[in-house]
Amino acid sequence: MSAFAPPPGTADIFPAESGSWRFLESTAAKVFTACGYGELRTPIFEYTEIFQRGLGGETEVVQKEMYTFEDRGGRSLTLRPEGTAGVMRALTNTDVANGNEQRVFYCGPMFRGERPSAGRRRQFHQIGVENVGRCAPLIDAECIAMLHNYLQTIGITGAVFTINTRGVAADREPAEKVLREYFAEHIDRMCPDCRTRLERNIWRILDCKQECCQQIINSAPSYIDSFSDSSKAYFEEVKKALTALEVPFKVSSRLVRGLDYYVHTVFEVTHDALGEQIAIAGGGRYELFLPGEKRPLPGVGFATGVERLLMAREALNAPVPEAGRADCFFIGLGAEARMKNLISANTLRKAGKNIALELEERSFKAQMRAANRSMAPYTVIRGESELANGIAIVKKMDDGTQCEVSENDLTDYLVKNI
Numbered sequence: 001m002s003a004f005a006p007p008p009g010t011a012d013i014f015p016a017e018s019g020s021w022r023f024l025e026s027t028a029a030k031v032f033t034a035c036g037y038g039e040l041r042t043p044i045f046e047y048t049e050i051f052q053r054g055l056g057g058e059t060e061v062v063q064k065e066m067y068t069f070e071d072r073g074g075r076s077l078t079l080r081p082e083g084t085a086g087v088m089r090a091l092t093n094t095d096v097a098n099g100n101e102q103r104v105f106y107c108g109p110m111f112r113g114e115r116p117s118a119g120r121r122r123q124f125h126q127i128g129v130e131n132v133g134r135c136a137p138l139i140d141a142e143c144i145a146m147l148h149n150y151l152q153t154i155g156i157t158g159a160v161f162t163i164n165t166r167g168v169a170a171d172r173e174p175a176e177k178v179l180r181e182y183f184a185e186h187i188d189r190m191c192p193d194c195r196t197r198l199e200r201n202i203w204r205i206l207d208c209k210q211e212c213c214q215q216i217i218n219s220a221p222s223y224i225d226s227f228s229d230s231s232k233a234y235f236e237e238v239k240k241a242l243t244a245l246e247v248p249f250k251v252s253s254r255l256v257r258g259l260d261y262y263v264h265t266v267f268e269v270t271h272d273a274l275g276e277q278i279a280i281a282g283g284g285r286y287e288l289f290l291p292g293e294k295r296p297l298p299g300v301g302f303a304t305g306v307e308r309l310l311m312a313r314e315a316l317n318a319p320v321p322e323a324g325r326a327d328c329f330f331i332g333l334g335a336e337a338r339m340k341n342l343i344s345a346n347t348l349r350k351a352g353k354n355i356a357l358e359l360e361e362r363s364f365k366a367q368m369r370a371a372n373r374s375m376a377p378y379t380v381i382r383g384e385s386e387l388a389n390g391i392a393i394v395k396k397m398d399d400g401t402q403c404e405v406s407e408n409d410l411t412d413y414l415v416k417n418i
């Protein structure tokens with residue numbers, strides 16, 4: 001590894017790739033705006049308690065993965081491991097607390113101290129949405145359908161949507177009883193982590209990936225039968241709406257998600273290209289307590305992992321948006337020509353043209369090579385004789401044809417023709 005590599009689990013994003021990033025972000029903005037969402041930008045770090053309380057103190061993210069540090073006054077701060085808790089904190093300052101709906105989306109870096117591997121980063125990027133203030137099965141379905149639409153629009157076909165219900169707080173105790181009785185009988189054959197989970201957080205057993213636990217988990221009784229009728233009806237309504245919206249999905253009672261704030265609908269999206277362990281998006285309905293509020297605020301949302309969307313797009317051979325290519329390359333021989341080139345480039349750039357040029361003293365041959373490398377379809381050449389004659393040469397690079405344009409007409413000519 002080079003001494004100048006970025007820290008493990010982080011990456012530099014070079015111009016050749018950033019076209020794809022911008023495409024994913026701008027398409028998200030378009031698709032989400034059409035559903036009434038506006039962009040919200042929150043700080044990259046928050047007070048630690050925002051995540052502890054929001055995500056749940058027992059979750060893997062809070063227990064093991066947060067980057068936490070103290071500010072000079074001794075207050076504990078944390079680099080955001082996800083977007084939802086910060087968004088909810090920000091919304092305290094809006095009319096959402098009075099029962100109004102807020103639809104927001106966000107794009108940006110998140111930080112989790114995970115062991116880096118393919119598709120698992122310590123600094124990764126999410127594009128996410130939160131629809132806060134309302135609770136209805138049709139809102140959940142609308143949100144999932146928007147994600148489906150987004151994936152289709154960015155060329156990710158064949159994504160697998162898995163959904164489940166977590167019920168509400170009152171459903172948990174009877175369901176936990178059913179699960180605890182069952183797993184207690186088989187716990188001797190399960191992994192050490194599951195033995196701890198039996199007491200501490202039985203739900204986590206359901207998404208254990210250890211081989212020895214798989215068959216036992218697959219044969220577990222359906223805890224959803226013990227949920228209240230209204231929770232079951234809520235889930236039925238979500239499924240009915242997704243079918244009506246033509247979003248293909250499968251149901252798995254093993255899908256519990258890693259954050260504690262979820263109620264009712266939860267979902268995750270995978271793609272065969274990345275395998276079942278690497279979700280490209282996840283989300284669900286949640287209830288979060290805003291600082292100082294006694295009642296929790298309802299919301300539904302999701303986040304996609306940008307690095308993972310790019311991996312899926314690459315596996316599907318989706319077209320890579322072109323990195324910004326120059327419209328024209330200016331070659332100048334002599335100090336006066338270079339100065340004129342700089343002035344022309346400035347004027348044309350203000351007119352919206354993408355201009356590349358050589359401003360250092362270099363041979364004609366070297367500048368021509370740079371012009372070819374830039375792939376610009378036109379080259380403008382100013383040498384001493386052109387300056388003396390008050391003209392510039394405009395060369396079309398694909399067929400090599402060229403014409404002389406007077407200095408006075410050059411800007412207008414280029415604005416119209418390149």
Ligand code: HAM
Nearest residue numbers: 082084120121124279280281282283284301302303305
């Ligand atoms: P999450 O499932 O923890 O949910 O993360 C959402 C997505 O972020 C994942 O599906 C994955 O694509 C990406 N992701 C997570 N961790 C990493 C990582 N270490 N490296 C690369 N990509 C990663 C949440 O964060 C919730 N806040 C989603 C949500 C919004 N729920 C309701 N509203």
